[in-house]
Amino acid sequence: NAGVTQTPKFRVLKTGQSMTLLCAQDMNHEYMYWYRQDPGMGLRLIHYSVGEGTTAKGEVPDGYNVSRLKKQNFLLGLESAAPSQTSVYFCASRDYGRGAYTDTQYFGPGTRLTVL
Amino acid sequence: AQSVTQPDIHITVSEGASLELRCNYSYGATPYLFWYVQSPGQGLQLLLKYFSGDTLVQGIKGFEAEFKRSQSSFNLRKPSVHWSDAAEYFCAVGSPSGNTPLVFGKGTRLSVIA
Numbered sequence: 098n099a100g101v102t103q104t105p106k107f108r109v110l111k112t113g114q115s116m117t118l119l120c121a122q123d124m125n126h127e128y129m130y131w132y133r134q135d136p137g138m139g140l141r142l143i144h145y146s147v148g149e150g151t152t153a154k155g156e157v158p159d160g161y162n163v164s165r166l167k168k169q170n171f172l173l174g175l176e177s178a179a180p181s182q183t184s185v186y187f188c189a190s191r192d193y194g195r196g197a198y199t200d201t202q203y204f205g206p207g208t209r210l211t212v213l
Numbered sequence: 214a215q216s217v218t219q220p221d222i223h224i225t226v227s228e229g230a231s232l233e234l235r236c237n238y239s240y241g242a243t244p245y246l247f248w249y250v251q252s253p254g255q256g257l258q259l260l261l262k263y264f265s266g267d268t269l270v271q272g273i274k275g276f277e278a279e280f281k282r283s284q285s286s287f288n289l290r291k292p293s294v295h296w297s298d299a300a301e302y303f304c305a306v307g308s309p310s311g312n313t314p315l316v317f318g319k320g321t322r323l324s325v326i327a
Contacts, residue, residue: 101256130314137222139319140257140303147312155314187256193311198264200245200307202315204256 120188
């Protein structure tokens with residue numbers, strides 16, 4: 098049981114390049130989330146999904162797209178990277194609804210992205 | 214709208230001293246409440262959670278938190294801090310219906326000195 102994994106762990110992009118961050122979970126959770134973490138800003142929700150084939154915008158969705166084609170995977174895409182997207186990105190899955198009073202988010206180890 | 218305030222950005226305590234991290238929330242009814250911890254270079258891990266019932270909840274690593282409805286607070290405590298507790302701590306609020314994402318506070322960074 099690997100929990101939540103993120104690929105890659107580190108990446109450096111040039112302005113205008115594109116990339117996709119992969120999040121995978123093996124806990125059969127319906128809910129998945131993408132956050133970015135910047136100093137002094139805490140965690141900010143980018144996009145989330147409440148099940149396979151669904152996505153929704155979070156607090157800071159601009160410049161990002163997501164897809165949830167398979168239940169276990171949640172992809173975050175940057176179509177044209179900007180220096181403002183330099184951040185640490187965290188994925189999480191959530192076991193809400195699996196039982197009475199069940200609600201825990203499991204976080205991946207993060208992806209450190211630098212956009213030059 | 215739900216919101217979470219962690220008034221302290223950074224706290225420094227001596228090893229062996231007691232700790233209290235503050236968390237205030239805004240929510241229309243009784244929320245689900247959480248504390249998560251983030252060690253340097255890692256993702257967040259659940260410390261404890263409150264759903265209902267006993268307002269004092271116990272978590273991992275010797276932490277506890279108390280839900281006070283009248284003060285809209287969910288403060289985290291530990292009687293004796295260890296150097297390994299140095300980390301960032303996040304309070305979060307959620308809806309019992311689960312149909313909205315958790316709302317996280319901006320975090321409190323804990324430093325532990327000898």
